[in-house]
Amino acid sequence: MKARTVEVGLYRVPSRHVQENAIARFTHYEWVLVKLTFNGGVEGVGFTYTQGRGGGAVFSLLSEYWAKELLTSEELDPLTLNRKARSMTYSYGLEGVSRIAYAALDIALWDAEARAQDVPLYRLLGGPRNPKVRAYRSAIDLNFTVQELVEDVKKFKEMGFRAFKIKVGKPELEEDLSRIRAVREVIGKDPLMVDANRGWSFTEALRRGRAMEDLVYWLEEPIEAELLDEYKELRGKLRVPIAAGESLYSSYEQTKLITEGCVDVVQLDVLRSGGVTEWMRYAQLADSLGLPVAPHFGEEISVQVLSAVRNAMFLEHLPGSNLNDSGLLRKGLRFEEGYALPPDGPGHGLEFDWDRLKSYQVKYEKVT
Known part of the structure; x- marks a missing residue:
């Protein structure tokens, strides 16, 4: 499948109560959603998160860099993206924030693949x-x-x-x-x-x-x-x-x-x-x-x-x-x-x- 559009959104969502563990306190979660639309109309939605900090970096990686790369690919599926991921992140590495961002794309592709075959992902x-x-x-x-x-x-x-x-x-x-x-x-x-x-x-x-x-x-x-x-x-x-x-x-x-x-x-x-x-x-x-x-x-x-x-x-x-x-x-x-x-x-x-x-x-x- 070839992607026609890539939509990326960053959402800051309050947690249902103030949360504390042994090292941190949380009041919000940041969710980054990716919607891929393919030629033929198939869509896939992926998502990832941070615990209130770092979502802007994830959003920028997806919207400013990776989206353009995806749109140039003639064939796009989870395993093809997985093979390309390290070359796509050559300058900064596929670890940390990059890995969190990559997850949203991977999930969107799996979602689209399963939708195209009309089966649940599992x-x-x-x-x-x-x-x-x-x-x-x-x-x-x-x-x-x-x-x-x-x-x-x-x-x-x-x-x-x-x-x-x-x-x-x-x-x-x-x-x-x-x-x-x-x-x-x-x-x-x-x-x-x-x-x-x-x-x-x-x-x-x-x-x-x-x-x-x-x-x-x-x-x-x-x-x-x-x-x-x-x-x-x-x-x-x-x-x-x-x-x-x-x-x-x-x-x-x-x-x-x-x-x-x-x-x-x-x-x-x-x-x-x-x-x-x-x-x-x-x-x-x-x-x-x-x-x-x-x-x-x-x-x-x-x-x-x-x-x-x-x-x-x-x-x-x-x-x-x-x-x-x-x-x-x-x-x-x-x-x-x-x-x-x-x-x-x-x-x-x-x-x-x-x-x-x-x-x-x-x-x-x-x-x-």
């Missing part, structure tokens, strides 16, 4: 009919009081969720343990994951991890993301499974995370790792080594790829921050008794409310 990727993916309740909730935290977890338990994640990283270990115990009283033996968001030193992670290892299902991002050798050492010293990967933005680090025994659960973010094409490669690599995948955030696209891999573990449901609960989608994924069900329409199945999106629009460019 089917095009090899998934079964009528899939469902086990999901867990997640929130950026370190600023919640214990009572607020307990009430929120109760709400999701009543909705049928049977797995939960909370933030840790309070100044004192006992504060974290009190929150964990309070939630444990509500959920019983259901899986409870905790996320430290890279907030600890190796020594502190070891100390707190040992105190938590009989209480939690996994310990997520206890130390800085790129300290992969330390992750491997920490994994050898703790009995609790280690999960990480969301904060890696280079192919070298993402590969090392999987192949060198750094984690028990691979959490690469579909939108930060470069979209569907790249994420599927990493998931298959993890599968070959017996590792499960539980991607960070991006549940609207994560449900598609998780439906198409055999080592899928969990989908992260983050209603305080996601697109699905933002009011910006006319159609999205559904949840039933703690499972996520992808849309059954062609492509990724998401239907954006473009009129509502305009109220959050920061920049827009149409390239022909």
Whole structure:
């Protein structure tokens, strides 16, 4: 297929509540959407995000540089773009911001390919009919009081969720343990994951991890993301499974995370790792080594790829921050008794409310 137009928009969307983890505070998310229109009328929509900062750089890469490159290509599909991506980014590299931007194009191309074949994306990727993916309740909730935290977890338990994640990283270990115990009283033996968001030193992670290892299902991002050798050492010293990967933005680090025994659960973010094409490669690599995948955030696209891999573990449901609960989608994924069900329409199945999106629009460019 040959692209006729490329539309790029940057939207700054408030989160549903003020969010705090061990290292940061969030009030907005930046979403960058790409719409590709091909000769013959087929369209594909892709998207990517930042946590409130850096969206302008993503927008500029897509609208000022990559859009023109796409329009000169006679044939455009996800694998062709993947082969060209490194030459397209020769001057600044396909890492970090570039990889986030590339994800939006990759998803738009997969969406268009599936729409052209009139099949859901998960089917095009090899998934079964009528899939469902086990999901867990997640929130950026370190600023919640214990009572607020307990009430929120109760709400999701009543909705049928049977797995939960909370933030840790309070100044004192006992504060974290009190929150964990309070939630444990509500959920019983259901899986409870905790996320430290890279907030600890190796020594502190070891100390707190040992105190938590009989209480939690996994310990997520206890130390800085790129300290992969330390992750491997920490994994050898703790009995609790280690999960990480969301904060890696280079192919070298993402590969090392999987192949060198750094984690028990691979959490690469579909939108930060470069979209569907790249994420599927990493998931298959993890599968070959017996590792499960539980991607960070991006549940609207994560449900598609998780439906198409055999080592899928969990989908992260983050209603305080996601697109699905933002009011910006006319159609999205559904949840039933703690499972996520992808849309059954062609492509990724998401239907954006473009009129509502305009109220959050920061920049827009149409390239022909």
